[in-house]
Amino acid sequence: MGSLIDFIAAGCAGIAAGCLMLFCCRALAGVELRRSDAFPRYVPLLLRLAVPFLPLTRRAASAPLFAGWRDILAPRLWMAGYGELFSPEDFVGFKLLFWGGGFLWLVLGACSGHILLCTVLAGLFAVYPGMMLNAAIRRRHLAIMKALPNVLDLLTLSVESGRDLMSALRDILARRKPDELGEELTRAFQEIQLGRKRTEALRDLAQRVRQPDLTATVNAIIQAEELGVSIAQLLRIQGDVQRGKRFMLAEKRANEASVKIIIPIVLFILPAVFIMLLGPLVNQVMRLFAR
Numbered sequence: 001m002g003s004l005i006d007f008i009a010a011g012c013a014g015i016a017a018g019c020l021m022l023f024c025c026r027a028l029a030g031v032e033l034r035r036s037d038a039f040p041r042y043v044p045l046l047l048r049l050a051v052p053f054l055p056l057t058r059r060a061a062s063a064p065l066f067a068g069w070r071d072i073l074a075p076r077l078w079m080a081g082y083g084e085l086f087s088p089e090d091f092v093g094f095k096l097l098f099w100g101g102g103f104l105w106l107v108l109g110a111c112s113g114h115i116l117l118c119t120v121l122a123g124l125f126a127v128y129p130g131m132m133l134n135a136a137i138r139r140r141h142l143a144i145m146k147a148l149p150n151v152l153d154l155l156t157l158s159v160e161s162g163r164d165l166m167s168a169l170r171d172i173l174a175r176r177k178p179d180e181l182g183e184e185l186t187r188a189f190q191e192i193q194l195g196r197k198r199t200e201a202l203r204d205l206a207q208r209v210r211q212p213d214l215t216a217t218v219n220a221i222i223q224a225e226e227l228g229v230s231i232a233q234l235l236r237i238q239g240d241v242q243r244g245k246r247f248m249l250a251e252k253r254a255n256e257a258s259v260k261i262i263i264p265i266v267l268f269i270l271p272a273v274f275i276m277l278l279g280p281l282v283n284q285v286m287r288l289f290a291r
Contacts, residue, residue: 061092152239
């Protein structure tokens with residue numbers, strides 16, 4: 001009876017701890033870090049947890065030793081959409097913090113005897129900032145590629161109806177749901193409103209995002225303006241090209257799905273099926289040999 005009560009108490013304590021952890025994770029997931037009110041940014045949970053400790057490593061991250069890292073990270077932060085939120089020094093500081101966390105895991109593994117597990121956790125801590133940044137860049141580029149054909153179609157219709165490119169872009173951005181492409185176009189449009197040349201703002205947009213489809217479209221628009229080609233016809237052609245690329249990517253992923261699904265089938269579904277089918281047979285054979 002006492003062991004049953006202890007088991008129930010331990011289970012309730014575990015459920016309570018899990019619920020508390022889930023509540024804390026959801027509360028932290030709702031925390032919004034922003035440096036600009038125009039484009040709020042959401043960052044992963046582990047980076048939010050590391051933000052209070054960032055002043056500990058910011059001075060070391062500003063050292064000349066990490067100048068190469070900062071030069072590499074500066075454009076990648078803008079590609080991921082974190083350019084206004086984190087400086088290169090901040091992200092180098094994150095790397096140093098996670099390296100320190102990995103070193104603590106190694107020390108803990110050496111003291112506790114669980115060296116293999118703690119080594120794996122230390123490696124994950126060390127590579128997490130870079131993996132997070134690469135994933136954010138891929139996710140942002142994919143979102144821009146998906147939204148680009150629709151924006152080009154709307155621009156084509158507006159320009160063909162007699163409106164100029166900038167006024168059409170302003171109205172489209174005002175009515176579209178905010179997304180990654182809308183954010184970058186809004187920033188370029190604001191730069192043009194502040195007096196910057198249109199070609200310079202568009203080139204800076206392509207250099208900042210470095211998404212191949214967007215870069216090709218921007219370069220085509222710049223060349224059309226310089227050569228005097230019809231913008232409406234160019235936008236229609238670019239919209240058809242980008243839509244074709246999006247369809248090709250969808251077909252590629254659909255064809256890859258049948259191959260990728262083999263791994264979970266082999267690892268998880270087939271063993272369960274074999275256990276259900278062969279389990280009773282194996283049990284009967286073992287009983288037969290036991291007699």
